[in-house]
Amino acid sequence: MPSARSVTMIALVAATTAAGAGRGTAAAAAAAKARLKNPAALKDVAPAEYRAVFDTSAGPFVVLVHRAWAPKGADRFYNLVKYGFFDNCRFFRVVPNFMVQFGINGDPAVQDHWRDANITDDPSTQNNKRGTMTFANAGPSSRSSQVFINFIDNTFLDTRAFAPFGEVVSGMEAVDKINAEYGEKPDQGAIQQQGNGYLLKAFPRLDYVKKARIERPAPKPAAGRGRGRG
Numbered sequence: 001m002p003s004a005r006s007v008t009m010i011a012l013v014a015a016t017t018a019a020g021a022g023r024g025t026a027a028a029a030a031a032a033k034a035r036l037k038n039p040a041a042l043k044d045v046a047p048a049e050y051r052a053v054f055d056t057s058a059g060p061f062v063v064l065v066h067r068a069w070a071p072k073g074a075d076r077f078y079n080l081v082k083y084g085f086f087d088n089c090r091f092f093r094v095v096p097n098f099m100v101q102f103g104i105n106g107d108p109a110v111q112d113h114w115r116d117a118n119i120t121d122d123p124s125t126q127n128n129k130r131g132t133m134t135f136a137n138a139g140p141s142s143r144s145s146q147v148f149i150n151f152i153d154n155t156f157l158d159t160r161a162f163a164p165f166g167e168v169v170s171g172m173e174a175v176d177k178i179n180a181e182y183g184e185k186p187d188q189g190a191i192q193q194q195g196n197g198y199l200l201k202a203f204p205r206l207d208y209v210k211k212a213r214i215e216r217p218a219p220k221p222a223a224g225r226g227r228g229r230g
Contacts, residue, residue, distance in 0.1 A: 036113070046065065073165040090196065111195065122163040127158055182206065
């Protein structure tokens with residue numbers, strides 16, 4: 001049997017390791033938040049196609065982004081997902097038979113830096129069909145961080161600078177289940193200023209993004225590979 005001293009040493013090593021891991025996690029979180037406070041530095045160019053995998057309180061869904069559809073929007077969305085902007089964001093605007101909107105960061109200290117971090121418009125090359133994802137806007141070249149998913153075909157948006165950049169390819173049933181009981185009641189100004197504190201108090205049953213991450217599609221096999229000889 002191990003001695004009392006060896007047991008104590010093992011316990012100390014375990015505690016030290018756990019404490020180090022905790023400090024590492026905290027440091028990583030602080031670094032991620034610091035990056036999010038500098039939108040101008042998040043300029044990674046997106047792949048031609050990529051998947052954004054969302055784990056939400058309503059269930060998982062996957063968005064396939066096509067950069068050719070709207071390059072500026074695809075690049076901005078890529079950076080938002082890659083650097084954790086959407087994590088813990090609430091679906092604050094849910095309008096049945098229209099769309100569900102999210103993309104105001106739950107931390108006002110982060111969101112304040114994105115309020116005017118706008119990108120210029122992309123031409124609309126696709127229709128706002130059911131399941132497509134599009135940036136919200138408040139006029140020309142005003143896209144920042146808010147996006148929406150169309151519940152139905154909303155092609156009337158196509159001529160209003162709402163350029164789809166991706167489409168839900170898995171989990172649309174989870175998108176359809178996102179809680180709509182509060183409709184458009186959450187005040188966007190209050191969310192900007194108070195973040196999730198306001199939403200959790202006034203609208204506690206809002207669904208939210210637990211975690212979003214980038215996943216590149218598997219490369220397509222070269223022509224002719226995998227075929228046996230005749």
